Amino acid sequence: MAKYLVLFGPPGVGKGTQAERVKDELQIAHIATGDLFRDNLKRETELGQLAKSYMDRGALVPDEVTIGMVRARLEEADTQNGVLFDGFPRTVAQAEALDQLLSERGGRIEKVLFIHAPDSVLLDRLGNRWTCKKCGAVYNLNSKPPQVTGVCDVCGGELYQRPDDNLETQRKRIEVYAAQTAPLIEYFDRQGRLARIDGQQPIEKVTADVRAAIG
Ligand code: AP5
Ligand code: MG
Ligand code: ZN
DSSP, X not given: OOEEEEEEOSTTSSHHHHHHHHHHHHTOEXXXXXXXXXXXXXXXXXXXHHHHHHHTTTOOOOHHHHHHHHHHXXXXXXXXXXXXXXXXXXXXXXXXXXXXXXXXXTOOEEEEEEEEOOHHHHHHHHHTEEEETTTOOEEETTTBOOSBTTBOXXXXXXXXXXXXXXXXXXXXXXXXXXXXXXXXXHHHHHTTOEEEEETTSOHHHHHHHHHHHHO
């Protein structure tokens, strides 16, 4: 049976980092809505332009746009065995839409892996994050520095700081998370699907807890 999992948590807690570490062993597709928006922006699509106007301010892209994009992505063949969602759902409307989309496929979310850490940790991580322009690999000046400054270990591409990783937008994203996304914690908990994971631990320890929670 197809396996559907959600990596959930505030900006900078390590969702993308953990997804990269477990998606291959799970043999399921990785759908990160932030990455999909950034990819659209790179390709200069209309969706990319629209998303940019929200992302630059740290606001959420409207639900119908985000849900439509995920619906289309789920039609691709690599999602047959299941999906590891990352940064989606982020509102109650998105969660309800996802339940509906998966039930149409005869599936459901098995576990929501809620990684948490205090705001001070999130700000520190976001402020020190560098991302590869070419392959998207994620580094951190403190916890995961590249071997050569400014250069990707994996592909040799140039590293950059995401435009939404300036202090003002970081703070805004954390606020938006608290107001619009955090209410989902209770929503998933009530359904008995929530696993809480301490995101303040080193990357490897978090991965071990993610693996244990998936079972
Ligand atoms: P998105 O790209 O999803 O950004 P985000 O939620 O703000 O989360 P991040 O990607 O910043 O953090 P992460 O948890 O993946 O952390 P990472 O692994 O990189 O969304 C961007 C924007 O797109 C949104 O603001 C919104 O506008 C729009 N959007 C996206 N999805 C949407 C949706 N569903 N609905 C509406 N709008 C949407 O790690 C961070 C840093 O910490 C890295 O440097 C990493 O190396 C380091 N690190 C990770 N783990 C550890 C650890 N355990 N110890 C030490 N360092 C660590
Ligand atoms: Mg991410
Ligand atoms: Zn790279």
